[in-house]
Amino acid sequence: MATYDLQEQEQIDDLKAWWDRWGGTVSTGVVIAAVVIAGVQGWRWYSGKRAVEAGTMYQAVSEAIRKNDAPRARDAITQLEDKFAGTGYAPRAALLYARMLYDAGDKAGAKQQLQWVIDHADEDEIKAIGRYRLAQAQIDERGYDQALATLDAKHPVAFDGLYADLRGDALAAAGRTAEARTAYQTATAKLDGKSQYQQYVRVKLDALGGPPADAAAPAIGATKAGAPKVDAPKVDAPKAEPPKAADGKGAGK
DSSP states (O other), rough: OOHHHHHHHHHHHHHHHHHHHHHHHHHHHHHHHHHHHHHHHHHHHHHHHHHEEEEEEEHHHHHHTTTTTTHHHHHHHHHHHHHHEEEEEEHHHHHHHHHHHHHOOOOHHHHHHHHHHHHHOOOOOHHHOOOHHHHHHHHHHHOHHHHHHHHHHHGGGGHHHHHHHHHHHHHHHOOOHHHHHHHHHHHHHHOTTTSHHHHHHHHHHTTTOOTTTSSSSSOSSSSTTTOOOOOOOOOOOOOOOOOOOOOOSSSOO
């Protein structure tokens, strides 16, 4: 029994010596870990709260646009861009507001909103839509070189066909027929062969004297009079998740 007590005392002494040497470091590590966990949980809660608030503001912009309430839409988009520029809602709302402004004849305001989307959106797809619509506006104002420069920007591969088609429109309108045919040919090669959109581009190519539709290298020509205006693909608004409490569980209603 005495031998056991002696061994136990030696273990206690060893533990005390270890703690004297490493106790401070262990305590510091525990505190840091607790702070990090609390910070992560706090950030999740804060991010969730901001997402809900931004979603509410997005709905306000959308509703004002549906009702054609320009003053209300302007106030809502201003708050959304000022307070929630880093969320996915702000650039989406700016795209809606830009369309409203353009349809109302405020082309300068529309282009300003589209440039804001390009400068502030985090998602490449949203930036690409902003550039596409800005180039459309520039073509409508006969700013062909500006439109071509806008379309030169890097964009997701999924937009290759759309961008090539719009580039063809700009080149055709500028009288650069050969380059326009090349752009339309690129567009037909990139677009889904079964889509009506590709057939629409083929009509434009044929109007420029391009190769027949069954040629090995498809091509397209200038925009045909009365042809429908093609818009960039729509992107749904992100879904807001309810804010989370510090323990990670969903906040109660």
